[in-house]
Amino acid sequence: MKRAEIEARVLAQIRRGVDVSPDEESFDGLARALFDHQYRHGEAYRRLCRAEGLSPDNLRHWTEIPAVPTEAFKQARLASFPAERTRRVFRTSGTTGGRRGELHLDTLAVYEASLLETFRAYICPGREKPRFLVLAPSAAQAPDSSLSYMYDFAARRLGADEPRFYVDAQGWQPERLLGDLEALSGPAAVVGTAFAFVHLAERLAAEGRRLELPEGSRAMETGGFKGRSRELEREALHGLISESLGVPPERIVNQYGMCELGSQFYEPSLRCGIVTRVKRIPPWVRTRVIDPVTRNDAPEGDVGVLVHYDLANTGSVLAVETADAGRRIGDGFEVLGRWTGAEPRGCSIAADALLDPT
Amino acid sequence: MRQLEALRSAGRGIDAPRRIEALAAAFELWRAPGSAWPERLAARGGLFSPAVIERGIRLGLERWTAAALAELRARELEHAGQVPGVTAVWLAGPVPGAAFAAIALPLLAGSSVYVKASRSDPGAAALFAESLAEADPGLADCVALGDDPGALVHADAVVASGSDASVRAVREQVPPATAFVAYAHKLSLAAIGPGADPGAAARRVALDVALWDGRGCLSPAWVLVRDSGGAEAAAFAERLASRLEELADALPRGTLDAAEHLRLREWRAVAAARGDAVLHPGDRSPEWGVSLTPAGELPPAGALRFARVVPFEGREDLVALCRKLSPHLSSIGYAGWPDSLDEPRAALEAGGGSRLCPAGRMQAPPLAWRHDGMQPIRPLLRWVDVEEE
Numbered sequence: 001m002k003r004a005e006i007e008a009r010v011l012a013q014i015r016r017g018v019d020v021s022p023d024e025e026s027f028d029g030l031a032r033a034l035f036d037h038q039y040r041h042g043e044a045y046r047r048l049c050r051a052e053g054l055s056p057d058n059l060r061h062w063t064e065i066p067a068v069p070t071e072a073f074k075q076a077r078l079a080s081f082p083a084e085r086t087r088r089v090f091r092t093s094g095t096t097g098g099r100r101g102e103l104h105l106d107t108l109a110v111y112e113a114s115l116l117e118t119f120r121a122y123i124c125p126g127r128e129k130p131r132f133l134v135l136a137p138s139a140a141q142a143p144d145s146s147l148s149y150m151y152d153f154a155a156r157r158l159g160a161d162e163p164r165f166y167v168d169a170q171g172w173q174p175e176r177l178l179g180d181l182e183a184l185s186g187p188a189a190v191v192g193t194a195f196a197f198v199h200l201a202e203r204l205a206a207e208g209r210r211l212e213l214p215e216g217s218r219a220m221e222t223g224g225f226k227g228r229s230r231e232l233e234r235e236a237l238h239g240l241i242s243e244s245l246g247v248p249p250e251r252i253v254n255q256y257g258m259c260e261l262g263s264q265f266y267e268p269s270l271r272c273g274i275v276t277r278v279k280r281i282p283p284w285v286r287t288r289v290i291d292p293v294t295r296n297d298a299p300e301g302d303v304g305v306l307v308h309y310d311l312a313n314t315g316s317v318l319a320v321e322t323a324d325a326g327r328r329i330g331d332g333f334e335v336l337g338r339w340t341g342a343e344p345r346g347c348s349i350a351a352d353a354l355l356d357p358t
Numbered sequence: 359m360r361q362l363e364a365l366r367s368a369g370r371g372i373d374a375p376r377r378i379e380a381l382a383a384a385f386e387l388w389r390a391p392g393s394a395w396p397e398r399l400a401a402r403g404g405l406f407s408p409a410v411i412e413r414g415i416r417l418g419l420e421r422w423t424a425a426a427l428a429e430l431r432a433r434e435l436e437h438a439g440q441v442p443g444v445t446a447v448w449l450a451g452p453v454p455g456a457a458f459a460a461i462a463l464p465l466l467a468g469s470s471v472y473v474k475a476s477r478s479d480p481g482a483a484a485l486f487a488e489s490l491a492e493a494d495p496g497l498a499d500c501v502a503l504g505d506d507p508g509a510l511v512h513a514d515a516v517v518a519s520g521s522d523a524s525v526r527a528v529r530e531q532v533p534p535a536t537a538f539v540a541y542a543h544k545l546s547l548a549a550i551g552p553g554a555d556p557g558a559a560a561r562r563v564a565l566d567v568a569l570w571d572g573r574g575c576l577s578p579a580w581v582l583v584r585d586s587g588g589a590e591a592a593a594f595a596e597r598l599a600s601r602l603e604e605l606a607d608a609l610p611r612g613t614l615d616a617a618e619h620l621r622l623r624e625w626r627a628v629a630a631a632r633g634d635a636v637l638h639p640g641d642r643s644p645e646w647g648v649s650l651t652p653a654g655e656l657p658p659a660g661a662l663r664f665a666r667v668v669p670f671e672g673r674e675d676l677v678a679l680c681r682k683l684s685p686h687l688s689s690i691g692y693a694g695w696p697d698s699l700d701e702p703r704a705a706l707e708a709g710g711g712s713r714l715c716p717a718g719r720m721q722a723p724p725l726a727w728r729h730d731g732m733q734p735i736r737p738l739l740r741w742v743d744v745e746e747e
Contacts, residue, residue: 044631051630053640068631069624076631292616292623305620321627323620339617 001033003080003314007110010034010311013284014113018121021283030311031062031286034318037080044076045317063288063297067307067321073101073260078316081106090146092259103146103260106315112153114263114312118282119154122253122266123189123220130218132163133180135192135200141168146259147222151191160186172196174203181245187216190245193223194237201244212246218270219247222255234277249275256335260320262312265333278332284311289328290321292339300328305339359512361502365470366443368499374431374468380494381462382424387489388458389419395489402481405452406571406612413609414569417722418455422462430726430734431466439739441468442514442537448474448528450520450543453574454482459725459734460517461486461501467735470500472509476519507531515539515738539737541730544688545659548578548717549676549702552586554694556594562718563665564601566691568609568646569721572661575688576720579659582679584694585669592635595650595667599637602646602663611645611663618662622647625664629657656682676705685710688730691720 009030013022022030036056039046045068049055052066059065068078073092077083085106092101105111124130132155137145139152155163166177177200181190190213197219204210219241238252250269256279257264265279265287281287288297289304298304306326309319325336388395396415400408435441445464449457457476461483464471475483484503491498510516510528515537518528525540532538548563550556566578581598583591614622622644629636629649634657638647647664651657653671656679660666670676680687687709692702699714706714712731713723726734 044633047633048627048631051626051636066627069627071624072628072631075628076633078631292619293614305616321624339620 001036003037006030006034006037007107007314010110010284010314011113013311014110014117014282016283018118018280018282027286027311028062031065031309031318032056032059034311034314035059035062035065037314038317041080042078042317044072044078045080048072062286062309065309065319067309067319068317069321070101070258070260070323073103074099077102077104079104079106080317081315088149089144090149090259091144093145101259103262103316110312110314111262114282114284115150116154116157118264118266119150120158122255122268122270122280123154123191123218124158125271128187128216129158129160130187130189130216131161131184132159133177133188133190134163134165135167135177135190135196136165137167138163138165141165147193147257150257150264155189155191159189166192167196172199174200178203181211181213184214184217187214187218189218189220190247191220194221194233195223197221197237197241201240204244210244210246217245217247218251218253219245220253220255220266222257222264238275254279258320258322260313260316261308261310262314263308263310277334278329279335280332285309287328287333289326289333298327300330303327303336306333306335359506359508361504361506362444362472362509362512365472365500365502368496369443369468369470372468372496372500376494377466377468377497378424378427378431380490380497381427381466382422383493384486384489385419385422385458385462387492388486389416389422395485399454399481399485402485404479404481404612405573407610409609410569410571410612411454414721415454417569417719419458420722422725426725427466433726434733434735435467435739437741439736439741442738442740443470444472444509444513445469445515445517445738446472446474446509446513448510448516448518448520449476449483450478450518450524451476451574452478453570453576453721454479454486455721455723456519456574457482458486459723460519462725463734464515464517464738465497465500467738469515469738471502472513473501473503474505474509475503517541517738537738537740539732544575544686544711544730545579545683546576546687546689546691546711546720547580547582547680547683548691548693548720549705550581550583550594550717551692551694551701552584553696554584556590556597559693559717560594560597560601562693562716563691564598564605565718566720567598567602567660567663567665568605568611571611572663572665574721576723577661578691578720579661579666580656580679581665581667582670582676583667584676585653585671591653591667591669592650595635595637595648598665598667599646599648602648602665603639606639606645614662622662622664625649625658625660632657654679673701673704676701677708680705680709680711683709687711689713689715689720689723691715691717693717 049066086104088105090103134151137148139149142148166173242249253267255266263285268280286309288307291298291304306322306324325339326333396412400411447460473483487501510531516532517539518525519541522542525542583594585591635650638644650667653669690706
């Protein structure tokens with residue numbers, strides 16, 4: 001199957017929405033066709049697959065597709081098209097000062113379709129059009145940030161008017177944000193990074209203020225708390241957002257995503273009207289929770305490492321192994337923190353963190 | 359702290375010859391052929407296989423004899439300064455020999471020791487104290503184990519090992535006037551020069567990699583191999599892989615936790631994606647791995663028996679690679695410089711290291727090693743200068 005045909009089928013699946021899941025056979029067929037393409041056209045990925053002894057010729061099921069650790073996106077070009085066809089490169093935030101992971105894209109069609117479908121389903125489930133206030137830079141301001149691209153793209157298509165961004169060339173703009181929040185007359189969607197929400201809440205607390213956003217407003221936050229328990233911090237964060245903005249907890253959504261993936265995962269709180277920490281998996285994605293020792297699926301409820309098989313990753317690699325611990329809950333999963341956050345057992349391993357050699 | 363007062367009293371009246379004799383006897387208990395002590399340590403369920411513990415301790419303590427202890431004491435306590443009554447020793451890391459040395463050195467000086475065991479090796483310190491009791495119960499009374507941070511305040515000297523962050527945290531609790539010796543985490547490497555016999559060098563480096571499963575500061579995180587364009591590094595990587603395979607049976611790797619399994623898989627996958635040559639036995643949780651990176655690049659440190667072979671062209675290259683590690687380099691295990699060690703020595707100095715030793719002996723530092731460039735005992739002592747009118 002040629003890539004154009006694979007993409008057409010993936011797009012068709014995405015357009016069916018988040019509630020229509022393909023049967024196992026058709027997901028398997030599409031995933032293996034995409035793997036075949038990525039193996040043949042992605043040099044770095046082919047090397048990795050060969051090292052694991054797997055190729056399209058001996059692969060029996062999509063669960064055998066070799067997953068690429070996110071670290072590899074920092075050290076190799078994981079694309080299945082020639083470099084000269086690159087249209088966009090998204091980079092990880094690189095907060096530790098080391099190399100940044102890169103997602104190379106030659107087309108944004110599938111990427112945009114995927115992000116829009118899930119964003120709409122979980123942030124504007126009733127097709128409402130809130131005003132978007134974005135606690136992050138615009139795509140123009142941060143062209144290599146996948147997060148900014150997502151907010152910018154989705155907010156322009158789903159919002160009541162032009163989205164407003166509160167991180168610009170001069171940095172974080174809390175005055176302007178607070179002014180706009182206070183002037184709201186209709187439902188708003190306040191979206192941004194977890195850290196930005198913390199800054200906003202601290203600012204309001206320092207001034208002894210508490211806002212009451214108009215009815216129908218919602219908040220969406222994303223981004224982690226490096227090396228710490230995400231869910232514990234998340235409870236506190238959502239409490240903080242609810243308290244400072246006057247948004248009910250069931251209208252606050254966490255999104256889990258990463259630069260290396262074309263698709264994102266959301267809590268369905270706004271769709272269900274209840275608070276939940278379980279992330280929903282889009283139908284064009286499969287997420288496995290893998291036992292790190294046996295590499296088999298962990299039983300439901302047991303902790304394992306999250307590995308995503310994302311058909312929207314047409315131009316790079318569809319199977320991505322995260323550094324996140326999680327557990328399967330029904331059809332979704334819960335994110336528990338980072339495996340690599342554990343204390344290394346041995347000084348040579350701990351000391352490696354001191355260095356940024358290459 | 360009452361416990362520290364008891365330790366101070368216990369130490370009085372135990373003279374140097376008795377201390378030397380007791381420590382030498384305790385070391386002998388551990389390294390004697392068929393000794394039960396390494397087995398007892400293995401039975402406490404640490405990170406390492408019994409074979410690694412037995413071989414590592416036998417090699418590591420090989421030269422820790424009464425003569426070596428006496429010579430070290432004479433050297434360090436010449437023009438004797440004031441010996442601390444009690445030294446608090448905060449241990450880190452999983453290698454038992456490091457715990458033994460950290461306890462033995464203050465005892466040798468004449469101090470008593472309050473020990474906080476390492477979280478990754480809680481058994482070694484306690485068992486060493488027990489072996490000391492077998493050798494000389496009186497000297498064993500000079501050792502107490504605990505984790506009371508009050509000891510950091512009330513001890514006369516403090517020795518702390520660990521990550522930069524943990525050492526900093528300990529230092530903050532120690533009164534400014536107390537003698538404080540810190541050993542932060544460091545990394546080591548092996549360097550193979552142009553005159554090496556590749557087969558013999560690979561065998562020795564494999565032992566350095568396998569002992570303590572690459573977890574210690576003295577484990578070679580990289581194996582730098584002189585390569586003049588004749589694929590010498592690639593050939594060495596193959597030999598090293600063969601030797602590691604042999605050792606997988608003789609010295610099996612110990613237990614890995616989930617994060618370590620993930621890390622090893624990530625190292626193999628990333629190296630393969632980068633285009634590095636990767637050798638490993640092929641099963642899902644291989645006992646060992648060897649990667650070969652292009653010249654000039656320093657990949658992330660190898661550990662857990664995943665060896666990183668890196669080619670270098672000549673002296674400048676070697677020195678430049680080691681300079682990237684400064685000031686975190688500890689030791690270089692060398693092979694292949696039969697006439698002069700100037701080249702590896704220059705590399706060691708560029709990285710801020712303090713020990714150049716033959717490959718195969720990286721895990722056997724002498725007691726007298728000036729660890730991190732510091733005298734082993736003298737930083738604990740205090741001198742008095744008297745100026746005449």
